[in-house]
Amino acid sequence: MIRQFRNAMLLSIIIIVGLCLGGCGLREQAREVDELLVMQTMGLDSDPRGVLLSLSSAASAAPDNPPVRLQSAGASITTALEHIRVGANEEDLFCAHIGHLLIGEAAARKGIRPALDYVCRSGDLRLSVPLYILRERDAQEAVLGTGDKSFGICDALDSVDADLRARGDGHCASAADILRDLERYDSALVCAVAFRPSAETDQSAGAEDRPQTVLPDGYAVLKGGALCGFLDREQAVGVGFLTGNTGICELTVTDQAGLPVTLMLTGGKCTLEPRWTDDGRLEALGVQVEAEALLAEGSANNTSLDYLEMMLERALSEHVRQVLQLSKQWKADFLGLEGRLERLSPRKMRALNPDFAVRWPSLPLTVSVSARLTGTGDVEDRP
Amino acid sequence: MKCDKPYTLGQLLALCSVMALTPALRLLPGASAALAGRGGWLSILLALPAAVAYGAFLWRFGQRRREGESLPALWQRAAGETFGAVLLALCGLWLLFYAAFTLRDSAQRLIDTVYPHADRRLFVLPLGLAAAVAGSGDARRLVRCAKLLLPLLLGAVALTLLFALPQMHADNLLPVAGQGARPILKGTLPTLDVAALVLVLLLFLSDGLTGEARYRSVAGRIALLGTLMAALTAAVIGAFGHELTARLSQPYFSLVRNLVFFHSLERIEALLAALWIFSDFLLTAALLLVARRCLAPLCGKNAWLPAAAGAAALLIACLLAPEAAVFERLSLRWIPVANAAVCLLLIPGVYALGRLRKRL
Numbered sequence: 001m002i003r004q005f006r007n008a009m010l011l012s013i014i015i016i017v018g019l020c021l022g023g024c025g026l027r028e029q030a031r032e033v034d035e036l037l038v039m040q041t042m043g044l045d046s047d048p049r050g051v052l053l054s055l056s057s058a059a060s061a062a063p064d065n066p067p068v069r070l071q072s073a074g075a076s077i078t079t080a081l082e083h084i085r086v087g088a089n090e091e092d093l094f095c096a097h098i099g100h101l102l103i104g105e106a107a108a109r110k111g112i113r114p115a116l117d118y119v120c121r122s123g124d125l126r127l128s129v130p131l132y133i134l135r136e137r138d139a140q141e142a143v144l145g146t147g148d149k150s151f152g153i154c155d156a157l158d159s160v161d162a163d164l165r166a167r168g169d170g171h172c173a174s175a176a177d178i179l180r181d182l183e184r185y186d187s188a189l190v191c192a193v194a195f196r197p198s199a200e201t202d203q204s205a206g207a208e209d210r211p212q213t214v215l216p217d218g219y220a221v222l223k224g225g226a227l228c229g230f231l232d233r234e235q236a237v238g239v240g241f242l243t244g245n246t247g248i249c250e251l252t253v254t255d256q257a258g259l260p261v262t263l264m265l266t267g268g269k270c271t272l273e274p275r276w277t278d279d280g281r282l283e284a285l286g287v288q289v290e291a292e293a294l295l296a297e298g299s300a301n302n303t304s305l306d307y308l309e310m311m312l313e314r315a316l317s318e319h320v321r322q323v324l325q326l327s328k329q330w331k332a333d334f335l336g337l338e339g340r341l342e343r344l345s346p347r348k349m350r351a352l353n354p355d356f357a358v359r360w361p362s363l364p365l366t367v368s369v370s371a372r373l374t375g376t377g378d379v380e381d382r383p
Numbered sequence: 384m385k386c387d388k389p390y391t392l393g394q395l396l397a398l399c400s401v402m403a404l405t406p407a408l409r410l411l412p413g414a415s416a417a418l419a420g421r422g423g424w425l426s427i428l429l430a431l432p433a434a435v436a437y438g439a440f441l442w443r444f445g446q447r448r449r450e451g452e453s454l455p456a457l458w459q460r461a462a463g464e465t466f467g468a469v470l471l472a473l474c475g476l477w478l479l480f481y482a483a484f485t486l487r488d489s490a491q492r493l494i495d496t497v498y499p500h501a502d503r504r505l506f507v508l509p510l511g512l513a514a515a516v517a518g519s520g521d522a523r524r525l526v527r528c529a530k531l532l533l534p535l536l537l538g539a540v541a542l543t544l545l546f547a548l549p550q551m552h553a554d555n556l557l558p559v560a561g562q563g564a565r566p567i568l569k570g571t572l573p574t575l576d577v578a579a580l581v582l583v584l585l586l587f588l589s590d591g592l593t594g595e596a597r598y599r600s601v602a603g604r605i606a607l608l609g610t611l612m613a614a615l616t617a618a619v620i621g622a623f624g625h626e627l628t629a630r631l632s633q634p635y636f637s638l639v640r641n642l643v644f645f646h647s648l649e650r651i652e653a654l655l656a657a658l659w660i661f662s663d664f665l666l667t668a669a670l671l672l673v674a675r676r677c678l679a680p681l682c683g684k685n686a687w688l689p690a691a692a693g694a695a696a697l698l699i700a701c702l703l704a705p706e707a708a709v710f711e712r713l714s715l716r717w718i719p720v721a722n723a724a725v726c727l728l729l730i731p732g733v734y735a736l737g738r739l740r741k742r743l
Contacts (some may be wrong), residue, residue: 036461096650097650103524120630120631122496123496123497123498123499125641127640127641128550129626176622176623176624176627176641179623179624179626179627179630180555180623180624180627183626183627184624184626185625285395311427320539339554342558342561343554343557346558346560346561347560349561350561350562350563
């Protein structure tokens with residue numbers, strides 16, 4: 001009886017203590033979920049004080065309830081965020097659901113290591129957060145200026161992300177991907193976006209009044225953690241083949257009559273063929289690209305399909321060569337060719353002397369492209 | 384001195400499995416990736432035969448017990464009454480320190496993953512008190528508790544592994560041949576360290592075993608847990624690459640933070656980190672219990688020993704490595720070395736001494 005009473009008392013004490021340790025009711029800073037201001041996009045720029053931080057929430061489903069946009073500067077991201085917390089007359093900021101990180105070109109040229117370091121150390125941000133570099137602009141312009149009352153930067157970047165998932169001329173790399181590539185190859189590819197007028201038009205407004213938005217615009221290339229250049233959208237098609245991220249994308253060539261024909265690339269692959277000397281040196285590298293495409297627009301009656309295939313091969317070859325040339329010129333293996341060669345010949349790559357990074361800028365390359373038109377839509381064009 | 388309340392080998396293995404999760408998560412993904420590169424997952428699998436062999440040695444040592452004899456008594460028989468008691472006390476002090484370190488580690492995990500600005504003592508004190516109370520009693524409470532918790536914890540690991548699959552890239556895991564054998568072999572050290580600690584605890588706790596107990600079951604459990612940890616490490620390295628995994632202090636929880644379940648549920652790292660407290664609790668309690676048994680021959684049957692052991696562990700945990708960087712160095716460098724010294728030198732040394740003295 002005494003034992004049962006003692007157990008009951010012990011259980012009661014445990015329950016009471018457990019209830020007190022809930023952590024919500026006793027703390028002054030306890031916050032209700034509906035009082036939180038959930039920020040979803042973070043913009044980073046360089047500033048004389050250190051960092052210029054811009055934040056935006058997503059647009060609310062309710063009409064006339066535009067996204068909340070906040071901005072402050074500080075010596076670091078953390079201090080800038082604290083300045084926003086203190087200075088904004090908003091509800092409690094909640095940054096655990098930041099889904100996009102946008103960096104202005106000027107800040108990226110100075111280096112994005114501090115931003116990546118912040119993502120690594122932050123208890124709020126995820127390593128899977130996609131990172132973008134805004135071409136020719138500061139991130140604050142896009143974060144504060146994208147959209148209107150009905151949409152904001154979060155919706156625009158969500159759209160970029162969804163669009164690029166299916167396409168072959170871009171890829172949203174996460175902070176983890178970029179960190180890994182910087183550690184492994186000392187260079188990385190980041191999704192580049194441009195700040196341009198939106199395609200949405202308002203009948204009552206002129207073309208110049210169209211809201212601004214962000215659109216995918218190829219890749220930014222990082223070397224040693226800092227931006228060293230951009231690859232445009234056509235070169236990004238070449239990147240897609242070289243990195244194995246082939247997806248759907250369009251390519252326009254001309255037929256024999258000089259008229260434009262749009263081909264839809266639907267897939268393909270790239271094979272590397274290293275040539276080794278007997279003493280284990282990497283002598284040359286062969287790059288073989290195979291592409292498949294559909295005839296999307298333009299009459300094939302003006303020309304033979306073989307001619308279109310040849311034009312496609314020529315265009316693709318040019319893009320692939322340009323990308324490889326830039327990689328050599330910048331001495332940046334942003335395509336991860338070293339990793340691919342390591343998978344092909346692990347022992348030879350391990351014994352490679354001098355290592356690939358040193359050898360790459362002067363390595364002779366041969367590029368061959370073979371393209372095949374696998375369909376012409378619902379029209380019988382082949383003569 | 385046999386334990387008053389016996390338990391089966393299955394129950395004890397459940398306890399050891401739960402206890403292993405704490406040091407495994409602390410060391411394996413990060414340290415294995417740092418030492419073995421992208422072959423970190425493979426090094427865990429390669430360490431398993433050595434872990435099974437070490438376990439077989441300890442099992443054989445434990446079987447030298449006479450009817451009704453406890454392991455501390457066997458230890459004293461092997462090394463001599465006084466010298467044995469001193470060596471036992473040395474081992475007990477190490478286990479006591481490890482209990483304090485486990486408390487500190489638990490606090491650091493919660494600080495890193497959920498409460499970045501919190502005071503470590505906020506976590507050390509309640510967990511330490513609970514573990515001291517549990518560790519002052521009989522091991523049977525712990526094994527029964529572990530039996531309940533094991534499916535929960537393993538289920539959580541399996542679920543996260545399943546949802547981590549889409550994030551894994553084969554490029555991050557293969558090839559391992561290019562690195563050579565040496566890094567892979569070095570990468571086995573963290574696994575062996577974790578296995579050695581848990582197997583030593585199993586040896587001491589096997590005093591309370593009842594019924595038929597075969598080493599085959601222990602070996603099977605080592606293989607199962609090792610495979611699970613290799614899969615977990617592969618998931619982390621596959622998602623982040625070995626370079627980034629080696630840099631992160633809590634790589635598994637960083638992976639969990641990235642997971643999205645059915646496009647609706649995300650950010651469950653706080654829940655997972657909270658679940659791991661159960662593993663910390665059982666490991667700390669078991670360490671305190673075994674430490675108390677090791678100290679008993681030297682200190683005598685004092686009623687204050689459990690309370691003193693708990694208080695000492697709490698005090699050390701509160702004072703241990705206030706800076707995170709110091710704690711990380713301690714965690715990755717000094718603790719594994721000291722643990723290896725106790726598990727691979729002290730205990731085999733006692734066995735060898737017993738054989739030399741023809742007492743075993």
